[in-house]
Amino acid sequence: xxxxxxxxxxxxxxxxxxxxxxxxxxxxxxxxxxxxxxxxxxxxxxxxxxxxxxxxxxxxxxxxxxxxxxxxxxxxxxxx
Numbered sequence: 001x002x003x004x005x006x007x008x009x010x011x012x013x014x015x016x017x018x019x020x021x022x023x024x025x026x027x028x029x030x031x032x033x034x035x036x037x038x039x040x041x042x043x044x045x046x047x048x049x050x051x052x053x054x055x056x057x058x059x060x061x062x063x064x065x066x067x068x069x070x071x072x073x074x075x076x077x078x079x080x
Contacts, residue, residue, distance in 0.1 A: 005047050009054040014071065016057050018045030024059045026071065036074030040067055 005018040014035070018024045024038040024045050043063035050057050050071070060066040068078040 004044060007048050007050055007057075009050045009071070010052060011054050014050075014054070016048050016050065018048045018059060020044045022061070022063075024048055024057070024069070026057070026074070038067075038069050038074060038076070040076050040079075041065065 002020045003017045004020060007016050013029055015027045015029055016024055017027065022041045022043060022045065026035040028035055038059065041059065041061040041063050043061050045059050045061050048057060048059045055071050057069045057071055058066055059069065066080040067076050069075065070077050
């Protein structure tokens, strides 16, 4: 898995990574453990950013979509 992009949440508790395997992952900063694997894009994820509250994550991909994810559940809540 080659990581292409990463972003820390506003509270510094989580880090999100986007990779060439078409997935984004949420990681616990303290333990280094994976919390969620966010699956739904059909091409490489090229950018990702948390909102200011840190409860949502937006990913964008070479598949020409952007997705908004619920950080608490790991569910995709919108595809643009």
